[in-house]
Amino acid sequence: MSFTGNRTLEILRKAEREGYGILAQTCYDAHCVIGLVRAAERCRSPAIINLFPVTLAYGKGPFLQFCLNAAHQASVPIAVNLDHATDPEHLELALSLAEAGIAFDSIMVDASHAESDEENIALARPYVERARKCGVPVEVELGRLEGGEAGLRMISDAKLTDPAKALTFMNGTGAVVLAPSIGNLHGSYINPPNFRQDILKSLQATFKGSVPLCLHGTDELPDWLFVECIKNGISKINVNSWGRDPYAKALAAGLQSKPFPDAVEEATEVFAKVCERFFNVFQSVGKA
Numbered sequence: 001m002s003f004t005g006n007r008t009l010e011i012l013r014k015a016e017r018e019g020y021g022i023l024a025q026t027c028y029d030a031h032c033v034i035g036l037v038r039a040a041e042r043c044r045s046p047a048i049i050n051l052f053p054v055t056l057a058y059g060k061g062p063f064l065q066f067c068l069n070a071a072h073q074a075s076v077p078i079a080v081n082l083d084h085a086t087d088p089e090h091l092e093l094a095l096s097l098a099e100a101g102i103a104f105d106s107i108m109v110d111a112s113h114a115e116s117d118e119e120n121i122a123l124a125r126p127y128v129e130r131a132r133k134c135g136v137p138v139e140v141e142l143g144r145l146e147g148g149e150a151g152l153r154m155i156s157d158a159k160l161t162d163p164a165k166a167l168t169f170m171n172g173t174g175a176v177v178l179a180p181s182i183g184n185l186h187g188s189y190i191n192p193p194n195f196r197q198d199i200l201k202s203l204q205a206t207f208k209g210s211v212p213l214c215l216h217g218t219d220e221l222p223d224w225l226f227v228e229c230i231k232n233g234i235s236k237i238n239v240n241s242w243g244r245d246p247y248a249k250a251l252a253a254g255l256q257s258k259p260f261p262d263a264v265e266e267a268t269e270v271f272a273k274v275c276e277r278f279f280n281v282f283q284s285v286g287k288a
C-alpha cells in the first residue's frame with residue numbers, strides 16, 4: 001500500500017516545499033485537542049496532534065477516534081500522530097486499532113534505545129511493515145536523544161545521527177519520516193542548546209522531497225533556532241511542555257474559584273494561544 005493521500009505526509013511535504021514548519025503539539029486530553037484545532041482554524045494553519053503512548057493506553061480506541069474526528073473534521077489540514085511508541089503493548093494497541101479501522105495518520109516507532117543501527121532496524125522493521133499494510137507511515141529516530149518525557153524512558157547516553165548512514169537506515173527500516181539527533185534533547189536543556197546544523201543540512205541534501213525531518217526536544221529553545229532548523233530541512237516540530245505547562249497551571253488555578261466549564265474554557269484558550277504563537281514562529285499561518 002502506498003501513502004497517497006496520507007495526511008501527515010501531505011502536510012509535511014507541502015511545508016517542506018514552501019519553507020515553513022508544522023507544529024506537532026502533544027495533547028494530553030480532549031481540551032488540548034480542542035485548543036489546538038481551534039488555534040489552527042483561527043490561524044488557517046495546518047497542524048499535527050501528537051499523542052504519547054500513555055495517553056493512547058489511557059483512552060484507547062474511543063479517545064483516538066475522538067482525536068481523528070476533531071482533526072479530520074477541522075476546516076484546515078490536521079493529522080494525528082503517535083509519538084515515541086517503544087513498548088510492544090503500545091505498538092500492538094496502535095496497530096490493532098489501525099487494522100480495525102481506527103488508524104493514526106502516522107506513528108513513531110522508537111527503537112533508538114537499541115545498541116546499534118542494525119538492532120534498531122531489526123526492532124522497527126516488522127512494525128513498519130505492519131503499519132504500511134494499513135497505510136500508516138512511520139517515523140523513526142536515528143542516533144539517540146538524551147533525556148525523557150511523560151511516560152517515556154530516560155536516556156542518558158546520547159548519540160548524534162551519522163548522515164552517511166541515514167539513507168541505509170531509512171531503507172532498512174522502511175520508515176518515511178526521520179527524527180535526527182543533532183544535539184537536541186528531551187526535557188530541560190542543562191546547557192544552552194548546541195545544534196549541529198551541519199548534520200541537518202547534510203540530511204536535507206539527502207532527503208529533501210522524500211523523507212520529512214522531525215525535530216524533537218524543543219523545550220526552552222529560542223525562536224530563532226526553530227527558524228534556523230526549518231531553513232535547514234526540519235518540517236515537523238514536536239512541542240510538549242510549552243503548551244502543557246501553562247494549560248495545566250491555568251486549569252488547576254481556574255478550578256479553585258470558577259465553575260468547571262469556565263475553568264476548562266479559559267485553560268483551553270491558554271493552550272490555543274501557545275499553539276498560535278508557534279504557528280507564527282514556524283510561519284505556517286495562512287498556509288492551510
Ligand SMILES: [Zn+2]
Pocket residue numbers: 084186216217238
Ligand atoms: Zn521526542
